[in-house]
Amino acid sequence: MTSIVQFRASGRKLAVEYEFVGTSDPAAPLIVFLHEGLGSVTMWRDFPATLCEAIGTRGLVYSRPGYGKSTPRPLDENWGVDFMHVQARDVLPALLEAVGVDESREKPWLFGHSDGGSIALIHAALFPQKVGGVIVAAPHIFVEDISVTSIEQTRETYLQTDLRSKLARYHDDVDSAFWGWNDVWLNPAFRAWNIEALLPQITCPVLAIQGVDDEYGTMAQIDGIACAVPHAHLLKLENCGHSPHRDQPGAVIDAVRKFIAAPR
Secondary structure (H helix, E strand, O other), X not given: OOEEXXXXXXXXXXXXXXXXXXXXXXXXXXXXXXXXXXXXXXXXXXXXXXXXXXXXXXXEEEOOOOOOOXXXXXXXXXXXXXXXXXXXXXXXXXXXXXXXXXXXXXXXXXXXXXXXXXXXHHHHHHOOOOOOEEEEEOOXXXXXXXXXXHHHHHXXXXXXXXXXXXXXXXXOOHHHHHHHHHHHHOXXXXXXXXXXXXXXXXXXXXXXXXXXXXOOOOOHHHHHHHHXXXXXXXXXXXXXXXXXXXXXXHHHHHHHHHHHHOOO
């Protein structure tokens, strides 16, 4: 059962859907799950709980504003090309404070998928002393042609098939979720979006996961992370697309277990 928390961030009042999963042991590490560009709490399905139960951690799952049961995007609002920076710099810290997570004391781990992975990397770069570690699955650190082409195809699928009704299972305002994400990614100005210069500021442990068959990005994404963050660990999965936690859940859980348990 999800809950709603209200707080202010970026100059506006927000209501955000969230849920704690995994162990109730307050001494256990906390993993914060950051969803993909069309994701939400329910879109993760049971993966966060399964992962946390398997490795003995707590988990915090939430729907970013515009998604799930969180505050929808206003009809006349177009997200800026810095929307992921806004989420990492303003919204995530405000959410953690609102639900009682003290980043300075707990130093949560971040598990981000796709856009959520990018947000996790930005947050870890901006607040290096407040993050225990970062796990990113299919993250974006710059915009590739393959990403734009696939997102253009997704737009046509949304307009011409039953994709809209399928996504409506996961979002109270499905058009808010879809067009917020789709419009900004297809904005010509977004082609210049790039976070490579921020990555060397990341000091915490990093695990970057990419599927060989990812239709939204290539290995250049996590190879770029390794170049900028030499202590990063990479996991490249065969027979795996854009959602490693769905396509290869066992491999991802095993890798995360070893990663978090590794001596520092």
